[in-house]
Amino acid sequence: MYDVIVIGGGASGMMAAGRAAALGKKVLLLEKNKHLGEKLKISGGGRCNITNAELDQRAFLPAYGTAEPFLYSTFSQFGVADTFSFFESQKLPLVVEARKRAFPHTQNASDVLAALEAYMKQGGVTVSRGAAVTRVEATEGHIEAVYCGAKVFSAQAYVCATGSLSHPETGSTGDGFHWLAKLGHTIHKPTPTIVPLSVHDAWSKLLSGTSLSFMKITFYVDGEKQFSKTGKLLFTHFGLSGPLILNSAKKVADLLHRGVVTATIDAYPHTDLGSLEKNIISVFDANKNKVLKNVVKECVPLGTHRGVLLLLGEELAAKKIHLVTKEERKKIVRLLKALPLTIDGLMGFDRAVVADGGVPLEEVDMKTMRSRKIDNLFITGDLLHINRPSGGYSLQLCWTTGFVAGSHA
Ligand SMILES: Cc1cc2nc3c(=O)[nH]c(=O)nc-3n(C[C@H](O)[C@H](O)[C@H](O)COP(=O)(O)OP(=O)(O)OC[C@H]3O[C@@H](n4cnc5c(N)ncnc54)[C@H](O)[C@@H]3O)c2cc1C
Helix, strand or coil, X not given: CEEEEEECCCHHHHHHHHHHHHCCCCEEEECCCCCCCHHHHHHHHHCCCCEECCCCHHHHHHHHHHHHHHHHHHHCCCCHHHHHHHHHHCCCCEEECHHHEEEECCCCHHHHHHHHHHHHHHHCCEEECCCCCCEEEEECCEEEEEEECCEEXXXXXXXXXXXXXXXXXXXXXXXXXXXXXXXXXXXXXXXXEECCEEECCHHHHCCCCCEEEEEEEEEEECCEEEEEEEEEEEECCCEEECHHHHCCHHHHHHHHCCCCEEEEEECCCCCCHHHHHHHHHHHHHCCXXXXXXXXXXXXXXXXXXXXXXXXXXXXXXXXXXXXXXXHHHHHHHHHHHCEEEEEEEECCHHHCCEECCEECHHHEECCCCEEXXXXXXXXXXXXXXXCCCCCCHHHHHHHHHHHHHHHHC
């Protein structure tokens, strides 16, 4: 008999197990994969954006939108500063990069996993890998046992940390949502929220792999302007990604219900049309006898010339610079301020960083992470219905909810 059984060895489950064990509990962690923390290892492109270094809780928590008021009591027990101290205590200091994103100083997500595994080992957590929980047995608002096939495990308290639905190949296949629904919880339908966009425009495909900082994207529904955002953009073989896109996706999802969604990219948001034209004129003056397609590289952001040439058309691209008319030059300038795209949709769960949906916070005592439906169940991490931007906010939720669940389980 264990004191605590944690189901799911992702970020929040490992934190919960380690914390409960540090408080002297006999803990079993059940993980269905052969390895722990598969999603953690791909987080932040393998660098793992552990948290966001905004130490002022009142400035940090509004990033979670409507969940903010629920989170003060949880974060007062384990906040951003505690995340820094925790990883430091595990000999993995963090470094802070642009937009306050904090990473392990080794820039390697596997070291974050190793730190959590060490934390669990220090407390003597029993880790069972390849142990998929197939059934949760409960009577009258109380879990009696969990089953891994024919094997039965019991404990006084259970932490459900099975994650949501993004990147299901990492093990997050939504199992917890099924049990929680059966146990009486409401489950808001998960949808991919921090997710790349799919576009089919041929010019953008030519830019696959190109990453551009300080781009401004503006979205339209049926030609009517909706909203703009500036940031870093990544062209991929399926469309658009990067923080600018990931953090626009939720709003774009709403727009897609209303009509045809198009977008324009301003490649020089800090330069007005007149100044941009002047820059191009000076490039043209220095290259009068060259063909436009051989000069265009000097007029556009690095890595984009092939896409821009496709948009300009073969005839114009083949013209000698001194034959380019004023109107054609203005067309180039206008294009660089509004590269056109049609948004086909959001990519699916397989490419989503985060899916929203899950258990509404009203059904969880956020001081303890205890379910309000089941008296010996604690719920953590991506299972909770909390919207958040990219930039370390998801993992911070895992550290906080995992720690608090482990403290009270
Ligand atoms: C590509 C990508 C990049 C990301 N980058 C960042 C980032 O840089 N910063 C950030 O803050 N967030 C990032 N995130 C989000 C972050 O990784 C997640 O929010 C976090 O890992 C969720 O942790 P979790 O503990 O809730 O669940 P998960 O990590 O999903 O873990 C759930 C675990 O439960 C196990 N499990 C599921 N069902 C069962 C079962 N039936 N029995 C036993 N075990 C089971 C799974 O195998 C899995 O190991 C990223 C996500 C993705 C997909």
